[in-house]
Amino acid sequence: MQRRQLLKYTALLLLTGLPQRGFSARYPQRIATPDRGGTQTLLALGVLPTVSVGSDFYNEMGTTPFLPAGIPDAGDPSEPNLELLKHYQVELIVxxxxxxxxxxxxxxxxPVIALDIYRDSGDAFAQACDETRRLAARIGRPDAAERYIQDLNNHIAAAANNLRAVRQRKVMVAGLSSDGRHMTVYGRKSIMSGVLAQMGFEDGWQGSTNNFGFTNAGIESLASYDDITLLVMDYGEDTRAARRVLHASPLWRLLPVVKQRRVLMIPRFEIFGGLPLAAEFTDKLQDALLRPVYL
Incomplete structure (x- = not known):
């Protein structure tokens, strides 16, 4: 699959700077996407960026759609290379x-389009759909957005059907600190929370979150949750370090979610992404519940 994607996008790369199919000269042709969320949203609309976040940085999180190597790298998202963007004469930045x-x-x-997905009003999934449509209209590809959203909704519905027999319907998503004492919980106002609702599950975290849909908490806060499945993001060595600490912890072993063997691993993904994050999480949730890997 990745080979086919690479061939497809390599062909598109050769056309970078020329009008792509479905484009009109009145729409921006040379588009830069200096972060993961902007990159994956543009790719979902069938457009290859002229300059993007680095492909290694993008792909190391398993971010989809696939981004081929060879596209000029905009630099660190916290300090994009303005000279490079000027050199490639970009007309729009997403x-x-x-x-x-x-x-x-x-x-x-x-001009910059900042996709306004994460804000106080909370429903990041719906906002990601709206912002994908807004970007598609700006670049002259409204039909591509509608096709993508329809395909995504069908994909989520199919996964929900596959999981209809799962009895435990409350799910919490978290990443563990390497010290084994703290965690970052991704709850309401996240795209993952919206996907859970679409699939007939409930966001297990009952506390508040910030506008990006996360909060920090102590491991001991899990003591008050006796009816959840905890999905732990696999952040490599940090997660392995946390696991070593936790497996030696009497407190951890007494937690209801641990005693009930409801702590599952889930591969890392871009948690602050655009709408394609919903498809990523759908697949990872389905795999975790149907083919569990325990912490």
Missing amino acids: TVTISPIIQRQLQRVA
Whole structure:
């Protein structure tokens, strides 16, 4: 699959700077995406960025759609390379997570569309759909957005059907600190929470979250949750270090979610992404519940 994707996008790369199919000269042709969320959203619309976040940085999180190597690298998202963006004469810059301060710097090069997915109103899944449509309209590809959203909804519905026999319907998603005492919980206002609702599950975290849908908490806070499945993001060595500490902890062994063997591993993914994050999480949730790997 990745080979076919690579061939497809390599062909598109050769056309970078020329009008892509479905484009009109009145729409921006040369688009930069200096963070993961903007990159995956543009790719989902069938458009290859002229300049993007680095492919290694993008792909190491398993982010989809696949981003081929060879596209000019915009640099670290916290400090994009303005000279490079000017060199490639970008006409539009698309971002999800880059700060307003950096956005103002980027505006010296080209207009910026900041996809407003994560905000206080909370429903990040619905907002990601709306913002994907807004970007598609800006670049002249509204039909591509509608096709993608319809395909995504069908994909989520199919996964929900596959999981209909799962009895435990409350799910909490978290990443563990290497010290084994703290965790970052991804709950309401996250795209993952919206996907859970779409699939007939319930976000297990009952506490508040910030606008990006996460909060930090102590492991001991899990003591009050006796009816959840905990999905632990696999962050490599940090997660392995946390597991070593926790497996030696009497407190950990007494937690209801641990005693009931409901702590499952889930591969890492871009948790602050655009709408394609919903498809990623759908697949990973389905795999975790149907083919569990225990912490």
